[in-house]
């Protein structure tokens with residue numbers, strides 16, 4: 001079987017190895033204390049490799065339709081992100097018996113907040129009360145910005161994900177979000193450089209990021225460019241539907257990944 005990986009080209013992302021593709025909306029939880037994912041659907045990709053747009057011009061989102069080269073000027077998407085390792089780039093916050101790493105790579109999906117507290121506020125409580133919420137909030141971060149580990153043992157808390165790609169829709173802000181890549185999918189640059197493998201990362205698909213190939217939240221300046229229907233009232237699934245189809249990933253359970261090499 002072909003290795004599962006994403007290869008960056010001067011246009012699209014080439015997705016190899018049959019990585020499943022989903023579409024999630026991001027919206028308020030039932031108790032309205034935080035935002036959460038709502039699974040919309042699995043997107044058929046056919047057999048074999050497929051191309052995902054990274055220029056933001058495609059009319060067949062999330063797939064590439066070659067407008068990156070047929071529209072003038074030709075898309076240029078140089079990879080400007082640091083290639084230093086996550087641990088080299090990250091700051092460390094301590095509290096709640098946790099060490100929380102933060103590399104500042106933000107997609108502004110806002111899942112790192114709970115009940116008006118951010119993970120940074122939670123980290124500062126030092127009383128353990130917010131420990132679970134802090135872990136959950138860090139896990140929900142699609143950009144992989146936040147990673148938490150046990151301060152004493154060094155065990156890294158990470159959710160187990162099947163290798164998959166999620167097209168994010170920020171319904172609350174009426175914009176289409178990044179590609180949320182999960183499960184340690186290898187990412188290869190245009191020059192063949194293999195990025196550090198991370199359990200979670202967010203790829204730019206609006207073409208505007210200043211930190212390509214990763215999302216830096218510039219999509220918030222754009223109108224939604226995916227299927228507009230999902231942004232209309234009544235077309236977003238009810239909360240019941242959301243919960244019944246909700247992605248279980250991110251819930252705190254015993255499936256901690258203990259191998260720090262994967263984060």
Ligand code: FES
Nearest residue numbers: 053054055064067
């Ligand atoms: S990358 Fe090909 S149309 Fe956007």
